[in-house]
Amino acid sequence: MKILNGSELAGFVKERQANLVAEMDKKPKLVIVRDSYNPVIVKYVELKKRYGEDIGVVVEDCLADGEDDLREKILVANKDATVSGIIVQLPLKDGVDTDKILGLITPEKDVDGLSGEGKFDSATATAINWLLAGYDISLADKKIALVGRGRLVGKPLYKIWNNSGYDVTIFHRGDNLEDLRNFDVVVTATGAPHLIKNEMIRPGTVVVDAGTASEDGVLVGDIEEAVREREDLAAITPKIGGVGPLTVGVLFENVIAAN
Numbered sequence: 001m002k003i004l005n006g007s008e009l010a011g012f013v014k015e016r017q018a019n020l021v022a023e024m025d026k027k028p029k030l031v032i033v034r035d036s037y038n039p040v041i042v043k044y045v046e047l048k049k050r051y052g053e054d055i056g057v058v059v060e061d062c063l064a065d066g067e068d069d070l071r072e073k074i075l076v077a078n079k080d081a082t083v084s085g086i087i088v089q090l091p092l093k094d095g096v097d098t099d100k101i102l103g104l105i106t107p108e109k110d111v112d113g114l115s116g117e118g119k120f121d122s123a124t125a126t127a128i129n130w131l132l133a134g135y136d137i138s139l140a141d142k143k144i145a146l147v148g149r150g151r152l153v154g155k156p157l158y159k160i161w162n163n164s165g166y167d168v169t170i171f172h173r174g175d176n177l178e179d180l181r182n183f184d185v186v187v188t189a190t191g192a193p194h195l196i197k198n199e200m201i202r203p204g205t206v207v208v209d210a211g212t213a214s215e216d217g218v219l220v221g222d223i224e225e226a227v228r229e230r231e232d233l234a235a236i237t238p239k240i241g242g243v244g245p246l247t248v249g250v251l252f253e254n255v256i257a258a259n
Contacts, residue, residue, distance in 0.1 A: 002135055002235035004208065006127065006246035009134045013249040014055060020256055021056040028259040029058040030111070030252070031077040034089040035070055035096065040212055040219060041089050044244075051248050057255060067096050074104045085111030085255040090152070098151075111254035114151055120254045122156035127246040128187060128208055129160065137185075137206055137235060144168045145183040147196065147222065153189035153210050188222040196223040203232040210243040 021028065030052060032045055045061055052059035062077075064070040070092070077083045086109045092098050102115045110118035113126075120126075132139065144161060148154040149170055161168045171177060173190045180186050180200045188196050189210035201207060201223075211222030221239065228236060237243060 001231055001233050002137075004131050004135055004235050004237045004242055006131050006237070006243055007241035009131065010245040010249040013246070013253065014051070017249070017252055017256060018055040024256075024259065026082075026259060027056060027058060028084040028252075028255045029060065029082050030255045031060045031062060031073075031080075031083050031086045032089055033062045033064060033070060033073050033077070033086065035064045035066070035093050038091075041091075043219065044248075045089055047244070047248055048251070051252060055252065057252060067101070070096070070101055071104060074101070078104070078106045078109065083109065084259040085109050085251075087112040087251070088114070090114075109258060111251060111258055113156065113254070120257075121160060122152055123250040123254065124152045124189070124210060124243065124247045125157040125160060126250045127243050128153070128157060128210060130250065131208070131237075131243060131246050132206070135235060139164075139166045139185065142167065142184040142206075143182065144185040145171055145180050145187070147171045147177065147180070147186065147188035148173060148190040148211070150189060153187070157187065190222050192222060193220045194222070194224040196227065198224060198226040198230070201227055201230075201233070204234050206234045207236040208243065209237050212244070 034041055049059045062073045064073050077086045086105045088101055105115055107118035111120055113120035113122045144166055146154050146158055154170055158168055158170055173192050173195055177200050181202045185206040187208040191211050191213045193213050209221040209223045213220055
């Protein structure tokens with residue numbers, strides 16, 4: 001069984017990016033806008049700040065006080081010629097119109113690819129593509145299940161793979177997930193801990209867990225641990241270091257390209 005180690009692939013990406021940035025006269029700058037201290041959000045912001053430091057990209061973390069402040073911080077960053085890319089660290093607080101906030105980012109600086117108006121695809125969706133390609137997993141002639149219809153993974157990945165002619169079906173977490181046993185590749189990204197049970201996955205399946213949630217202060221994914229303990233799967237992401245590290249690599253790839 002293959003372990004889909006995104007950290008390993010991200011290391012090669014990171015080294016190449018550091019060399020690219022070292023040759024640039026104008027150093028890229030990423031602005032991260034958020035509105036909460038959610039532990040999952042804080043963890044990913046810190047990861048991005050450290051990654052930026054390592055490759056020479058300036059990362060500015062902007063904590064907003066309410067929706068009006070979110071809007072103002074994005075508009076200021078849009079006008080700042082030193083800013084290469086802007087991301088909104090999701091999720092935002094309840095009551096905030098996420099679509100409207102994301103829509104404020106000028107398309108050229110939408111390096112997370114979430115507004116749907118820019119030139120970049122979703123960083124997380126692209127990272128999953130990179131991860132599977134990096135481990136020589138072909139999706140041709142495979143039945144693919146996407147669990148979750150979110151803007152970060154489900155919707156953009158469906159678009160990418162459907163446009164490539166792959167056989168893709170989207171499941172909402174309220175659907176009958178027992179049907180996942182009929183699929184060769186299962187990608188899940190709902191943020192519902194332990195949603196995917198062992199009996200839902202047949203032998204020989206490729207499993208990518210891109211779900212992230214906080215459970216008693218610990219980051220957990222969508223699949224229960226019994227799935228990870230199996231040896232009859234074709235491939236699976238590890239509990240830590242699967243899609244996440246490569247997502248950060250894709251994000252900074254876009255920041256460099258937007259500079």
